[in-house]
Amino acid sequence: xxxxxxxxxxxxxxxxxxxxxxxxxxxxxxxxxxxxxxxxxxxxxxxxxxxxxxxxxxxxxxxxxxxxxxxxxxxxxxxxxxxxxxxxxxxxxxxxxxxxxxxxxxxxxxxxxxxxxxxxxxxxxxxxxxxxxxxxxxxxxxxxxxxxxxxxxxxxxxxxxxxxxxxxxxxxxxxxxxxxxxxxxxxxxxxxxxxxxxxxxxxxxxxxxxxxxxxxxxxxxxxxxxxxxxxxxxxxxxxxxxxxxxxxxxxxxxxxxxxxxxxxxxxxxxxxxxxxxxxxxxxxxxxxxxxxxxxxxxxxxxxxxxxxxxxxxxxxxxxxxxxxxxxxxxxxxxxxxxxxxxxxxxxxxxxxxxxxxxxxxxxxxxxxxxxxxxxxxxxxxxxxxxxx
Numbered sequence: 001x002x003x004x005x006x007x008x009x010x011x012x013x014x015x016x017x018x019x020x021x022x023x024x025x026x027x028x029x030x031x032x033x034x035x036x037x038x039x040x041x042x043x044x045x046x047x048x049x050x051x052x053x054x055x056x057x058x059x060x061x062x063x064x065x066x067x068x069x070x071x072x073x074x075x076x077x078x079x080x081x082x083x084x085x086x087x088x089x090x091x092x093x094x095x096x097x098x099x100x101x102x103x104x105x106x107x108x109x110x111x112x113x114x115x116x117x118x119x120x121x122x123x124x125x126x127x128x129x130x131x132x133x134x135x136x137x138x139x140x141x142x143x144x145x146x147x148x149x150x151x152x153x154x155x156x157x158x159x160x161x162x163x164x165x166x167x168x169x170x171x172x173x174x175x176x177x178x179x180x181x182x183x184x185x186x187x188x189x190x191x192x193x194x195x196x197x198x199x200x201x202x203x204x205x206x207x208x209x210x211x212x213x214x215x216x217x218x219x220x221x222x223x224x225x226x227x228x229x230x231x232x233x234x235x236x237x238x239x240x241x242x243x244x245x246x247x248x249x250x251x252x253x254x255x256x257x258x259x260x261x262x263x264x265x266x267x268x269x270x271x272x273x274x275x276x277x278x279x280x281x282x283x284x285x286x287x288x289x290x291x292x293x294x295x296x297x298x299x300x301x302x303x304x305x306x307x308x309x310x311x312x313x314x315x316x317x318x319x320x321x322x323x324x325x326x327x328x329x330x331x332x333x334x335x336x337x338x339x340x341x342x343x344x345x346x347x348x349x350x351x352x353x354x355x356x357x358x359x360x361x362x363x364x365x366x367x368x369x370x371x372x373x374x375x376x377x378x379x380x381x382x383x384x385x386x387x388x
Contacts, residue, residue: 015376026353029358037230037231037232041236043353046353047346048242048304049301050345053293053316053320058338061329062336065330069128070294072129076309076311076312076314078103078299081139102295107294111291125287140310144309155303156300157241177230182223184222188215250339262282265277265283323345323347325373325376326343327347347372
């Protein structure tokens with residue numbers, strides 16, 4: 001029974017199956033409202049920061065189940081600086097570079113204490129959470145600072161017109177959106193063919209039928225989502241940024257030496273160090289990168305909200321951590337994928353939106369998300385015991 005193909009498939013795709021079931025449940029519960037084009041669009045726009053932060057958080061978790069508790073405060077801090085620069089009339093590029101640069105510096109600062117002074121990540125980032133929340137209040141003076149730069153809002157996903165224009169001017173349907181969806185699905189199919197060819201040449205064991213089943217399902221899902229978005233206004237600009245982040249980090253983690261080092265450190269730090277890898281540098285890079293992505297999350301959050309406030313970013317770190325663990329990252333480190341981040345963040349967003357449409361209070365929403373997170377981590381713990 002343990003070697004049953006069906007059981008193995010369920011184990012490998014537990015959260016994908018859970019995501020599908022949750023969508024079906026909320027489709028029935030909301031009378032299909034959760035699948036409305038506008039709601040799908042809102043799901044992407046409202047959770048843009050989760051995808052970005054969870055991508056960075058994954059690298060921290062890979063190094064041994066470590067997390068960064070400061071990212072919500074860093075997002076608020078970089079939002080405030082970006083808003084003040086834009087309010088002064090400075091060019092957009094200056095505000096963007098300042099937010100990214102300060103986020104990177106914050107990440108490097110925390111990475112230094114974690115990597116070279118051996119301060120536990122939990123303590124170092126907890127200190128950062130308090131420090132940068134306070135500095136956010138100082139920067140903003142305790143007040144809200146608005147952003148009126150329409151170009152900035154459109155580029156990074158804020159406002160009513162922040163969508164990729166339809167170059168074909170379809171009659172009530174965004175043809176450009178559908179075309180990009182089809183292209184994305186074709187690229188996915190080509191990548192599957194290429195990966196299977198490489199594995200066959202190298203003699204690596206794989207299950208072509210299962211891989212093709214997954215590829216066909218994902219490709220169909222991409223086209224369906226593109227069609228739904230095309231019925232509203234098309235592709236929100238924030239989706240382009242999210243896709244770029246996910247593609248870049250998906251490539252880094254799967255196809256580069258430094259990407260494999262994150263997994264190696266989480267799997268066995270001592271063995272990795274003895275093999276000649278500078279493990280301190282790996283820790284430093286993980287937290288420096290987290291700061292950089294927190295700065296970028298600050299940019300898209302600022303564009304989404306249209307203003308910065310000292311209270312923004314509260315709980316963002318928990319959303320990112322939950323998305324990673326729900327998406328299959330191991331609490332012990334060394335296990336996790338960017339595709340899992342996508343599944344985890346999407347599942348969290350669907351639960352939030354589905355319950356909101358149903359009129360369920362935020363308190364119950366938090367309780368349900370907590371239970372989902374507990375179940376996800378429990379699956380990881382039990383699978384570790386079973387292997388032992």
